[in-house]
Every structure is written in C-alpha cells, then in structure tokens.
Amino acid sequence: MNAIEVQSLKKAYNAETTILKDMDFTVKEGEFFAIVGPSGCGKSTLLRIIAGLEQVTDGTLIMNGQDATYRRPDERNISMVFQNYALFPHMTVAQNITFGLHVKKISKEEQKKRCMEAAELLGLQHLLERKPRELSGGQRQRVALGRAIASQAPICLMDEPLSNLDAKLRSKMRSEVRQIQRRLGMTMIYVTHDQIEAMTMADRMMVLNGGDIQQVGEPLHVYNHPENKFVATFIGSPPMNMIEATWHQQMLQITDEWQLKAVRTGQEKLYVGVRPEHIMHASGGKPSFIGKVEHVEILGTETLIMFSINGEQWIAKWAGQWNFEAGEMLPLKVDIEHLHLFDFETEKRVETAEVLMMEALV
Amino acid sequence: MSIWKKSFLYMLLSVAAFIMFFPILYAFLISFMQGGEVLQGKIIPSDFSFTNYESAVQKVPLLRYLWNSFVVSTLIMVGQVLFCCLAAFAFTFIQFKGRNVLFLIFISTMMIPWEATMVPNFQTVRALGWTDTYLGLSVPFFAMAFGTFLLRQQFKTIPMEMYEATQVAGVNRFQFLFKVVLPVSKTSLVTLAIYCFLSAWNMYLWPLLVTNDERMRTVQIGLKQMQSQELATEWGVVMAGVVMVILPTLILLFLGQKRLQEGLTRGAVK
Numbered sequence: 001m002n003a004i005e006v007q008s009l010k011k012a013y014n015a016e017t018t019i020l021k022d023m024d025f026t027v028k029e030g031e032f033f034a035i036v037g038p039s040g041c042g043k044s045t046l047l048r049i050i051a052g053l054e055q056v057t058d059g060t061l062i063m064n065g066q067d068a069t070y071r072r073p074d075e076r077n078i079s080m081v082f083q084n085y086a087l088f089p090h091m092t093v094a095q096n097i098t099f100g101l102h103v104k105k106i107s108k109e110e111q112k113k114r115c116m117e118a119a120e121l122l123g124l125q126h127l128l129e130r131k132p133r134e135l136s137g138g139q140r141q142r143v144a145l146g147r148a149i150a151s152q153a154p155i156c157l158m159d160e161p162l163s164n165l166d167a168k169l170r171s172k173m174r175s176e177v178r179q180i181q182r183r184l185g186m187t188m189i190y191v192t193h194d195q196i197e198a199m200t201m202a203d204r205m206m207v208l209n210g211g212d213i214q215q216v217g218e219p220l221h222v223y224n225h226p227e228n229k230f231v232a233t234f235i236g237s238p239p240m241n242m243i244e245a246t247w248h249q250q251m252l253q254i255t256d257e258w259q260l261k262a263v264r265t266g267q268e269k270l271y272v273g274v275r276p277e278h279i280m281h282a283s284g285g286k287p288s289f290i291g292k293v294e295h296v297e298i299l300g301t302e303t304l305i306m307f308s309i310n311g312e313q314w315i316a317k318w319a320g321q322w323n324f325e326a327g328e329m330l331p332l333k334v335d336i337e338h339l340h341l342f343d344f345e346t347e348k349r350v351e352t353a354e355v356l357m358m359e360a361l362v
Numbered sequence: 363m364s365i366w367k368k369s370f371l372y373m374l375l376s377v378a379a380f381i382m383f384f385p386i387l388y389a390f391l392i393s394f395m396q397g398g399e400v401l402q403g404k405i406i407p408s409d410f411s412f413t414n415y416e417s418a419v420q421k422v423p424l425l426r427y428l429w430n431s432f433v434v435s436t437l438i439m440v441g442q443v444l445f446c447c448l449a450a451f452a453f454t455f456i457q458f459k460g461r462n463v464l465f466l467i468f469i470s471t472m473m474i475p476w477e478a479t480m481v482p483n484f485q486t487v488r489a490l491g492w493t494d495t496y497l498g499l500s501v502p503f504f505a506m507a508f509g510t511f512l513l514r515q516q517f518k519t520i521p522m523e524m525y526e527a528t529q530v531a532g533v534n535r536f537q538f539l540f541k542v543v544l545p546v547s548k549t550s551l552v553t554l555a556i557y558c559f560l561s562a563w564n565m566y567l568w569p570l571l572v573t574n575d576e577r578m579r580t581v582q583i584g585l586k587q588m589q590s591q592e593l594a595t596e597w598g599v600v601m602a603g604v605v606m607v608i609l610p611t612l613i614l615l616f617l618g619q620k621r622l623q624e625g626l627t628r629g630a631v632k
Contacts, residue, residue: 053526074532086523090545100531151531 001065003029003155003187004050009059011045011211019045020211023059029154032181032188034198034219037208038234044159046208047191051157052076063155074103079148080157083164085140087132094119094128097146111150118146121180138169145177149184156181158190162197174201195235199223207231229347232273232340238304240273240340241314252356255310258289260336262356270350271342276304278338279316287331291316293324305330386608393601400597414602421591424603426577427584430496432610434569434580435562437500442558443551446509451539453510454517455525465514472507477567484571494575503562509554516550517543549624556618563611581607 004027011020019042027033035043048054050061052073061069068076087096097118098111106114119125122142132140141161148156161177162170178201181188192198198205199219207214207222207230214234215227226232232240245254246269252262254272282288291307291314303322306315307330316332324330341350392400393414394407418424452458453465483502492498520543528538544551566582573579585607588600615622 051526051530053529073526073529078530080527080530082523082527084521084523086521086527088524088542088546090542100528100533103532103534103537147527 001029002026002062003031003064004189005060005062006050007060007062009046009049009061010057011042011049011054012057018211020049023213025206025213025216027187027189029187030185032178032190032201032203034190034192034202034205035208036192036195036198036205036235037214039193041208042211043191043193043208047157047159047189050189051078051080076155077153078155078157079151079153081144081148081159081161083160085132085144085161085164087140087143089132092129092131093124093135093143093146096132096143097124097128097150099147101150114150114152115146118149121149121183122146122176137165138173141165141173145180149180153186155187155189158188160192161190163192163194170197177201196237199235207234209234225349226340227349229271229273229342232342236275238276238315238317240275241279241312242271242273243310243312243314244344245270245272255289260356263354267344269344270355271344271347273340273342274314274334274338275340276315276317278334279314280333281318282331282333285333288333291330291332293326293328293330295326296322296324298323307332389601389604392597393605395598397596397598414596414598415606417596418588418599418602418606421599422584422587422603423576424581424584424606427579427581428606428610430499430578431563431580431582431607433496434499434565435559437496438503438562439555439558441500441504442506442509443555445504446506446513446554447539447544447551449505449510450513450517451535451543453514454520455522455535455538455543469507469511472511480568480571487572493572494578496578498572499569499578499580500562502568503558506558509558512554513547513550516547520546549621552618552621553624556614556622559614560611 006023006025009020009023010018012018023046035046037043045054049056050063052068052071052075056069059069060067063076063078088099091099094115097115101111101114115128116125119128122145124139124142124146127135127139127143132143135143141164144161158177162173165173174197190197190201202219204217205219205222206216209230215222215231222231223235226235226240229242233242243254245252247253247264247267248259250261250264251259252270252272253259289309291305291309293305293307294313295306297304297306298321300321301319303318303320304315305318305322305324306313308314336356337352339352339356341352341355342348343350388405391405391407394410395404396407396409396411396413399407449468453461453468487493487498487502490498492501524542525538528542533541564582565580566586569580570583573583585600585603588603
C-alpha cells in the first residue's frame with residue numbers, strides 16, 4: 001500500500017518564483033524514501049508540505065489512503081525530526097521524548113512505557129533526567145529521534161537530521177537510524193543534501209533539482225543508470241567525469257585520439273560520462289586516451305588521480321596506493337559498457353547500446 | 363590585574379557609589395531629624411526616633427496610599443506582562459498579512475510621549491466612568507509597545523522549529539505559549555515585570571488626573587501633598603514619607619538586580 005501519494009503538486013510563492021513544479025511520486029508503506037538534491041532545490045519545502053507546515057499551491061496529497069492536502073499537521077499522523085532537533089531546553093530528556101503525548105489522551109503509564117522503550121532502543125536510559133544542554137550533539141540527535149519513536153506515528157519525516165554531527169558520528173547514526181526504521185517498520189521520508197546518506201540508507205531515492213523531479217528509483221539503479229546529466233554528476237563521489245564529444249560521420253570523436261564507431265543520432269554533439277572507478281590503466285593494451293597527471297591524492301585504500309584530457313579535468317579512482325609525478329603522461333582505458341551518453345540539448349540519457357557498437361574500439 | 367590596580371578601582375567605584383547614593387542616604391538621615399536640625403545643616407541627626415514616621419502616617423493617609431500604589435502597580439505589572447506576551451507571541455509566531463507593518467506602527471507609538479496621549483486617555487476613562495477606580499489607574503498602561511518589543515526580541519530567539527514541532531505533535535498555541543515559550547523566556551518576563559512595577563510605582567501625573575478621592579490616591583501624590591500642605595514644610599516628616607515610599611522599590615531592585623541587568627541587555631549585544 002502507498003503511504004503517501006503526491007499528485008501534480010505545485011508550490012509557488014508568487015507568479016515568478018515557483019518552488020516545486022508539478023510533482024508526482026508515491027512512497028510505499030514501510031519504505032525508507034530519501035529526497036536528495038542541492039541546496040535550494042525545494043526538498044525541504046516538499047517535506048514541509050508533506051508535514052502540513054506549508055500549504056500547497058495546487059495538487060493533491062494522499063496519506064494513508066485519505067486526502068490530506070489541507071489537513072492540519074497533527075491530523076496527518078506523522079512525526080518529524082528537525083535539523084536543529086527542536087528540543088525544549090527547559091525540559092528533561094524524558095519530558096522531551098514524551099512531549100505532546102498528553103494531547104493524544106495517552107495515559108501516564110503508557111507515556112512512561114513508550115519513553116522507556118524509546119530510550120532503550122536509543123541507549124538513553126541513563127540520560128533521562130538530564131536537560132538538553134547537558135548532552136552531546138549525538139545524544140541530542142537521539143532524543144529528537146526518541147520523540148519520533150514515542151509518538152508511534154506510522155510516517156516519520158526527517159529534515160537533514162545528521163548534518164550537525166561530525167563525520168564519524170554521522171556514519172554511526174546513519175546505520176542506527178536505518179536499523180530503527182527497519183525494526184519499527186516506519187515509513188521514513190528523509191531529506192538530505194548528502195548523496196552518500198541517500199545512497200547508503202534509502203530503499204528508494206528521489207533526486208530533485210530546481211523544483212523538478214530528476215529521477216526516482218533504487219539507489220544503485222540511479223547510480224548505474226542516471227536519467228540525465230544532472231543526476232549523473234550529482235550522485236557519486238567523486239562525481240562522474242563529463243566531456244563533450246562530436247560526430248565525424250559514423251565516428252564519435254571524444255578526444256583527439258579517442259574515437260568510437262557508432263550509429264549516428266540526430267544531434268551534432270553528445271555528452272560522454274565516465275565514473276572515476278571505471279577509468280583503468282591501459283597496461284600494455286591499446287589505451288583509449290592519454291591523460292596528463294595534474295595531482296594525485298593517496299587515501300590509503302584508494303588513490304584519486306586528477307588528470308587533464310582535452311582541457312577538461314577528470315578524476316580516476318584506483319584501488320590501492322599509486323604515485324605519479326605531476327606532468328606524467330598516463331595511458332588510460334575505458335570499457336565501452338561503462339560509458340554514459342547524454343543528449344547535448346536535453347541532457348537526457350541516451351542508451352549506450354543504441355549508439356555505440358560494442359566491438360568498435362578504434 | 364594587580365592587587366593595587368584592583369583596590370584602586372574598587373575605591374573609585376565606592377566613591378562614585380557613595381556620591382550617587384548620597385541623596386537617598388541624606389534623605390534617610392533627615393527623616394530622623396527634629397525641627398530645625400535640617401536648616402542647621404546637620405548631617406547626622408541627634409537622635410534616632412521614629413516620631414517623624416508616626417506623624418507622616420498621621421498627616422496624610424500614607425498607608426492607604428501605599429496600599430493603592432501597591433494594588434495599581436501590581437495590576438499594571440500583571441496586565442502589561444500578560445498583554446505584551448500575547449502581542450509578542452502573535453508578532454513572532456503567527457503568520458498574517460501585514461504583520462511587519464503592524465509591528466512597525468505598534469512600536470512607533472514609543473515615539474509619542476505619554477503626555478501627548480493623556481488628554482484622549484483621560485476622556486476615555488471619564489466616559490467609561492472609571493475615574494477614582496483602580497481600573498482607571500491601571501488599564502491605560504496594559505498595552506505598551508516597549509514590553510511587546512522586549513518580549514518579541516526574546517521570543518525570536520526561540521527556533522521556529524520548536525513551534526513546528528508542537529504543531530506536528532498537535533499541541534495548540536496556548537499550550538505552546540505556556541509550556542514552552544514562557545518557561546524559556548523567564549528572565550525577560552521577570553525583567554519586564556520589575557520594570558513595569560517600578561514605573562507604575564513612580565507614576566505621578568496620571569493618578570493626579572484620574573483621582574479626586576483621597577481614598578484612591580497613590581504614594582507619589584501623597585508625598586507632594588505632604589510637601590505643600592503647610593507653608594513651613596517639615597522636611598523631617600516629608601523625608602520619612604519618602605523613605606517609606608522608596609523602600610519597596612529598593613527591595614524589588616535589590617532582589618531583581620541580576621535578572622534586570624540580564625534582561626535589559628539581552629538582544630542588545632549579539
């Protein structure tokens with residue numbers, strides 16, 4: 001069953017500034033759904049609309065099978081975790097966790113029970129009498145999570161909840177949030193600008209840009225088959241390398257020395273993209289192109305090699321530790337199946353198999 | 363800081379404090395002086411007896427005045443804090459069209475001197491038949507721009523997410539105000555309350571206008587009466603009255619000093 005259905009939803013503050021353009025998507029029950037995009041893409045606005053904190057301009061929002069477009073936030077049966085946690089400084093952890101339960105006519109004993117359960121799940125038992133200012137960032141984050149858990153709302157909305165934590169704690173909380181979501185079977189809508197969070201936590205993710213849905217799908221599918229150039233460069237770190245290629249009769253000219261036999265499409269030009277991990281050392285075989293090394297970052301388990309080809313800077317990611325001098329010429333190779341092609345005008349994906357002939361390495 | 367520098371600074375501060383406090387100290391000493399002692403230029407009274415205090419209470423109904431002032435000041439304090447809270451809450455947390463314009467107009471009333479609004483206020487109070495009542499003395503001071511401004515500054519430091527979290531939880535606005543906003547803003551509320559009480563206690567012109575009945579007058583009028591009742595003012599008696607009148611003020615200031623400092627400078631340095 002669908003927990004949330006968004007139908008042709010629009011949000012505009014006035015005639016000129018449209019925040020969200022005609023959105024359609026569904027979130028299934030019990031799903032971890034990540035909304036990811038650069039800042040200003042409208043992802044937080046979308047979440048606030050789902051929460052009922054902001055009004056839609058047009059469209060329908062169906063939650064748990066009922067039209068909830070114009071319902072008050074508390075009628076939507078949701079819980080929400082904010083970026084700054086929104087903990088009440090004058091209340092103890094226990095009071096913060098059970099905040100709002102009295103409105104729903106939940107007995108004192110039940111409140112206490114829920115509080116203990118949530119605290120146990122999050123390892124907060126020994127902190128229940130403390131005030132928020134006596135807690136560390138990670139503990140505050142857990143209390144905010146505890147409030148969402150104690151409310152037992154089937155849908156939980158999270159607005160960049162981990163962005164105030166340091167890198168180490170963040171990766172720990174990532175797996176914790178994910179485990180709790182699985183165990184409780186909540187439907188989770190998780191807004192983030194961090195594509196790593198979206199990739200590692202989500203069942204499905206939605207990429208937004210400029211108030212438009214770019215792609216919805218399982219993280220790996222989005223990674224392996226980006227729908228357009230924006231998704232290709234936004235998802236993945238370091239980002240996908242991109243270069244313009246031009247047609248010469250039945251050849252696709254990528255760099256001066258790198259050309260591929262292909263079935264010509266209408267356009268004069270194409271974008272060609274390669275993920276950093278798919279660029280390999282030619283090692284004796286025929287190289288696809290020669291890159292001039294500019295800078296090398298050795299990270300221990302892997303090495304990032306920045307090199308230039310035809311004036312563009314590309315990055316290759318190799319496992320292990322490699323060292324090259326700047327200025328060194330490196331013979332590099334890319335398999336055809338790892339090339340991503342995008343239309344020059346629309347920037348939409350062009351299926352590689354339709355254009356390139358697999359055996360046609362020149 | 364060296365001990366010398368420190369002791370020098372403290373000495374300087376003590377001297378300044380003594381100079382600043384001298385009039386009150388002198389008034390306190392005069393309140394024990396008999397007859398001509400003041401005119402002789404004495405500083406220390408010859409005898410510490412309470413006769414002046416007794417005659418001060420007898421000459422004008424000072425105790426009655428003290429009670430009136432206390433009631434009026436308390437009413438103004440409670441009323442002003444309540445109304446300013448509600449107004450500041452609306453100006454901070456409730457979105458409505460023209461909110462900022464309305465707020466600007468609201469605080470621009472701070473630029474109009476109170477004396478200028480006195481005549482229309484008086485006419486209103488008289489039309490309502492509130493002369494010589496506690497209502498007439500206190501109600502015109504319930505809605506004040508300064509208090510609203512002070513509390514709004516404080517409320518604005520509360521993150522909007524807290525309000526949104528209460529909305530999601532289904533807690534209504536009044537509960538949010540009483541359970542979250544007010545406890546968090548305790549310092550500012552205490553500041554405003556003390557400030558209101560003190561300025562109400564020191565009011566002179568308005569009580570003079572709206573009260574004719576002896577039974578409704580406040581302390582500041584009482585003092586003036588004492589001074590002008592007889593041709594030859596008995597300064598000892600007047601000062602005894604003054605000391606009795608400023609005592610509550612001093613106690614309140616002393617108790618709330620820390621809070622008052624914190625509250626008035628909050629938002630100023632940021």
